[in-house]
Amino acid sequence: MLRIKNLSVYYGYVHAIKDISLEVKEGELLVILGANGAGKSTLLGTAAGLIKPAAGEILFNNKAVTGQTSEQIVSKGISLIPEKREIFTTLTVLDNLLLGAFHRYRKNKEGLKNDIKEILGIFPALKGRERDLAGSLSGGLQQMLAIGRGLMSRPALLLLDEPSVGLAPLIVQEIMAILVNLKKTGVTIVLVEQNTKSALKVADSVLVMERGGITHRGSPLEITANSSIQEAYLGRARS
Amino acid sequence: MGEQLLQLLFSGLTVGSIYSLMGLSIVSLFNITGILNLAQGEFVVIGALIAVSLCSIGMPMIVVFPVSILLAALLGGLIERLTINRARGASNLNMLIITIGISISLRGLALLIWGTDTYSLPAFTKGGPLFLGGAALNPQSIWIFALAVVNFAGMYLFFEHTYWGKAVKASVNNRTGARLQGINPHTISLLAFVTAGGLGAAAGVSIGPITMVTYDMGFMLGVKGFVAAAIGGLSNVSGAVIGGLFLGILEAFSSGLISSSLKDAISIIILILVLLFRPEGIIGAKRERKI
Structure with a gap:
């Protein structure tokens, strides 16, 4: 579904992504692990069109999306x-959800009401809060809203960038369970996480990044059997 | 004395409505793009001068009004594409300097095309003034006031009750979040300048019958609009409307009761006082709400 070939990304002189190639299969839940600064968020941001790559190719369903804007890429699926969620804090929960369908709004205005119901079914905690400001x-x-809007x-x-950041363990569990259910509906998921244990429980495959x-x-x-990874990411000492 | 005060109030409301229109345009553009457009006054002048040219070839005012708005809106869009869009990512200060450049360029363009003459525009409706409580009220003043109300209501409806309005608000609130939903901030910026051009022209064609039109009247109008916007806190739409009316009434009363030479000084003094003591605007900052 997503193929990345020899991708390189720079921030000025900093080589943030170094000639990366990878493939994400349809229906897969791929977890990307790595320390801060490994390039995980940059990789997702580049795939989503927020960051322009210096070299390489990104193919989505065998069509090149390299260098396209995020506005174009979201319309492709x-x-x-x-990580920062980027929800619209001054708008209501309902408006946030409605705007999540911006690229297909004109084609299916009426269907959006049903879609909202569906999203509230996935995130029942948001029910009754539709008229509240997202910032409240x-x-x-907010994390559930960000995923629902997506x-x-x-x-x-x-593509989910560290959805567990700053959340209580029970909420993290809830979000992970939701991701598993989403995967069952056919959505392919790439999950960047530092909460390694939770992420490994839901992953189909795992990729570890280091220094780009x-x-x-x-x-x-x-991955869990690998002693160096255990030491670096799972907090277990090498035996 | 009562009649004189009422007359001054009518004058103040008329001038204040003009300032409100200017303030509305400045605040809307600032809220949407983060750019303080010091060229807004020039859009008013260009719109009014286009109307002068259209009237001179015999077009009726009912056609002149929308055509002038359309042409000025196109000019607004063209300017955005040629300047603001090319400088995207520049600092607010650089953007401010660019709008000053746009203002000077448009004034120069107006001078080249229309010269230094003073032009008049026909009123929207014929007939003499209405007399209320012994004071005369020019029918064109009612049109200007109505235009300010319609603009305000239109903006409220657009931002609060339309999907596109919410998309604009989203883009203002979180640019990255908006881009990730497919909302293109460059399109939003273009629309904002198109609207600013159109609103400016609407103001220009409406005030032309009262103020007359010259190529260089935009600067002071822009300053007054900026003062109206600053009184309201720069990002508050209703504040800009109230600020404009307040400024207009204050100017009218100070001109009528003290001296007309105070007129322009008053607005600058208010601007300085607001910036010094109430930079968040006179209208309650806690109730302030970005659009």
């Missing part, structure tokens, strides 16, 4: 939920 929600609800675009590929490059790729079992 890729939705990014960024708790961190957990789903309103009806993406085939959902990919160091490991494998199944959750293979």
